[in-house]
Amino acid sequence: MHLKSLIAVLFFLFTVLAKAQTDTAKIKSYADQVMVRVNLDTNIEKYVFTEGPEDKPIETIFTINNKTRASFSIDYRIISATVSFTPSFLPGNNDDELKGSSSYADFRFRFFPKKFIQTVYYKNVKGFYMENMSDFFPEWKEGRDPYIQFPDLRVQSFGGSTAYVLKDNFSLKSIYTQGEWQKESRGSWVPIVDYDLSIFRDILDGRKGKETQYSFGASMGYFYNWVPGAKKRVNIAPNISLGLGGMFSSSWDILSDGSKANKVNTQYLTIRFATGLHIGYNTDRFLFGGKFNVNAYAYNEKRDQSVQNNNIYGLLYIGYRFPPPKVIKRNYDKVQKKIPIL
Template identity: 80%
Template sequence: MNLKSSVGLLFFLFTALAKAQTDTTRIKSYADQVMVRMNLDTNIDQFIFTEGPEDKQLETILMTNNKTRLSFSVDYRIISATLSITPRFLPGNNDNELKGTSSYTDFRFRFFPKKFIQTVYYKNIQGFYLENMKDLFPDWKEGKDPYFQFPNLRVQSYGGSTAYVMKKDFSLKSIYTQGEWQKESRGSWVPIMDYDLSIFRNLIDGQKSKETQYSFGGSMGYFYNWVLGSKKRVNIAPNISLGAGGMFSSSWDILDDGSKANRENTEYFIFKFSAGLHIGYNTDRFLFGGKFNVNANVYNETENQSVQNNNIFGLLYIGYRFPPPKVVERNYDKVQKKIPIL
């Protein structure tokens, strides 16, 4: 299924389920439990550069060569932490001869004070390849000829987002981290602010280059949680959001003596789109399910040049909840007295 088909399916589910919205709900909290999860996911970062008039557009698509990640997460009360790695023993991570080597690290925290959800993250990606070789080089043979590779292209991102749930009895936490379980179907509008600092570094033919991008924006999303079954243990939760923002970019070449040359400063208007679908099964102890999310940021460099950064994310998870060790509960209570927001 391609990107356009996936987005269309998610939008159809979103609109169909939103019509079934009810007015009452109950939420079961697992804040007093520790939840550990193991996740297996595909997380593809993609940059699409489009150049030329609409009837003669030329696309260049850069992608990372790590398709399957293993991550572990721990949740307790309002804190959620996840550490992700890309082990080489997983299928799909070993075609380095054709696509080169990529590395991917993602570390993020989520906090849930009141009706807010605060996310902060750090992401480090290195190693890209030219995905659409056949479009640019007709004689290229897939599976036999290597892709053009950019092993020194590195992207580091430091960022976060702040979301606010407008409906009192809607649990976004039940979709994000499964720290709660919503027992009756409900939907909510969710305004989101996001902010990011990304640093691009590259080395081509001995020439170093660097670019920093400061971006910020706002989106309005709608999330719906459809709860099924006689025991209310299954949920289907689609979401969609649209937004816009700005980006300030500064790029330059680094000479041998460390000085900067060919410096350029530019500003861009960014269009944002995201959609997702979560399907899960939940009991008080065991839980499992899957997610699919698409995020896209698009901006025009010139009248006939545009850049699109896509993140396509799919995940399968299995988890277990248990009462916290007394030492953890006691120390958390001490910290909470000093920091009431926790």
């Protein structure tokens, strides 16, 4: 399905859900509980370069050697700690010889002051390979021949977003962190402003290159939390957003003496699209579920050239909540008196 058709279908779905939502909602908070979770997650970072006329475009796809990670996390109030590792026995975690080695780190923090949602993040990705080898090399065989690899290609991103929930009694915490549970179906439009600094570094044929991209944008999103059934234990929460933005890019070569050469400054108009789905089961003690999110933005470098960056993220989790031990609650309350933001 083409992207335009997908967007049209999703917006139709959200229009129907928006009209069907109820006018009252009850939200239960679990801020006073300790939550432990075991997670299984995967990230796919992909860049698609398209060149040529629309009827015969040529695509070159660069992606990372994705790893499936397992992690253990513990949450209490606004404090969250996670330890993760990459089990070698899982499929796709032991093919470095064909695709090269990739590293992926993503640190993300969210705050919920009243109806605002503030997100800040840092992302570090290194090690890409060309995914669509068969489009350029017909004799190439998957599973037998290695991919063309770019082990020194590194992308660092520093950014954030500020969102505002327009509807009362709608909880994004129940979707993002499971720190709350919304007991009645409800949806809300959410305007979002995002900003990002990305730094690209690579070494090709012994020549170092660097590019910085400053981007910003504004989107309008719709989030819906559907809680079916009489017991209100399950939620199905889709979301979608679409927006426009701008990007300022500077690229240059780094010479052996550290000086810059061939510097180029450009500006682009960007199109932004994001969608996701969370399905969860919740009791006051046990919870489990899964999430799937897609974030994409695209821009035209020239009349017949475009670039698209896609990030696909999937997660499965199972968790348990329990009252905090007295020593933890007592010490947290003491710290909170000194630092009210906690």
